[in-house]
Amino acid sequence: MSQRHLECSICKTIRPDSEARNIPTFRADTTSFVDSYYCGDHAPAALAAVHGQVVALDLDADERDDMTPLLLLLALLRARGQMSEDLRDDEFHGEGIERVRQQVLALLRRLERGAVLPVVEPSALCSDCFRALPASQIRVLPWYNDGVDDYVTTFRCGECFQKAIAETRAHLEAGGDREVARLSEFFGRHAVTILEYRRGDPAATVRPILLHVLGMLAQGAMTLPIGETVPVSEVLAPTPAPLAPPPAAPEPAPVPAPRASWWSRLFGRKPD
Ligand SMILES: [Zn+2]
Numbered sequence: 650m651s652q653r654h655l656e657c658s659i660c661k662t663i664r665p666d667s668e669a670r671n672i673p674t675f676r677a678d679t680t681s682f683v684d685s686y687y688c689g690d691h692a693p694a695a696l697a698a699v700h701g702q703v704v705a706l707d708l709d710a711d712e713r714d715d716m717t718p719l720l721l722l723l724a725l726l727r728a729r730g731q732m733s734e735d736l737r738d739d740e741f742h743g744e745g746i747e748r749v750r751q752q753v754l755a756l757l758r759r760l761e762r763g764a765v766l767p768v769v770e771p772s773a774l775c776s777d778c779f780r781a782l783p784a785s786q787i788r789v790l791p792w793y794n795d796g797v798d799d800y801v802t803t804f805r806c807g808e809c810f811q812k813a814i815a816e817t818r819a820h821l822e823a824g825g826d827r828e829v830a831r832l833s834e835f836f837g838r839h840a841v842t843i844l845e846y847r848r849g850d851p852a853a854t855v856r857p858i859l860l861h862v863l864g865m866l867a868q869g870a871m872t873l874p875i876g877e878t879v880p881v882s883e884v885l886a887p888t889p890a891p892l893a894p895p896p897a898a899p900e901p902a903p904v905p906a907p908r909a910s911w912w913s914r915l916f917g918r919k920p921d
């Protein structure tokens with residue numbers, strides 16, 4: 650197993666995790682702070698940014714809720730091992746919710762001084778360079794596998810992704826109707842229905858749509874979830890031997906003769 654690597658959210662370079670940092674980063678779409686990874690060059694600015702955002706929170710505002718992001722950041726720091734209980738009394742001050750803000754700022758100062766937030770999400774391996782990255786940083790794409798003569802799910806890191814998607818694109822462009830069908834089926838397996846394919850439009854109509862979808866993947870406008878995968882080893886498994894004929898049905902058990910009634914057992918004859 651190779652050492653884990655992290656892709657910097659800013660410059661996109663991939664570094665061993667010993668040379669990168671996990672810095673909580675605000676996401677406007679979820680109005681919460683999440684784990685984000687930065688190279689050594691960009692981590693200080695990311696840390697300064699979150700610090701500035703916490704300072705700027707308007708905790709008395711009536712028209713918007715700045716308290717929830719603060720509490721979510723405190724919870725995230727706690728979940729990564731940075732506990733406010735571990736702070737010394739001289740590291741923060743204030744009362745009420747302002748006290749919470751000061752605790753968060755004190756914990757962020759600890760990160761500035763070198764405290765490290767672990768990367769807790771599972772890793773996945775780039776199938777080209779074999780570096781392990783957090784699963785959220787791995788791109789999922791279709792890639793033509795000669796062995797199985799079909800498009801299979803493959804994983805790429807940010808540096809290997811564009812080359813792989815260009816290969817998939819070239820394979821589709823050079824291929825015939827069959828490639829169009831196979832790639833449409835691939836997307837169908839990933840819950841991306843190519844309607845024109847499903848309703849039977851000709852390949853000439855479907856191919857540009859597939860190229861457009863590949864373009865969206867290349868730009869990051871669309872992503873395929875990492876969970877929906879079938880390992881290549883499984884796809885490559887030799888065709889299973891024909892199933893053995895089902896075992897012959899057992900001889901039906903002889904139907905027991907109806908039991909003699911209690912009357913005949915007692916008296917040796919049927920009642921009249
Ligand atoms: Zn960077």
Ligand SMILES: [Zn+2]
Nearest residue numbers: 775778806809
């Ligand atoms: Zn790679």
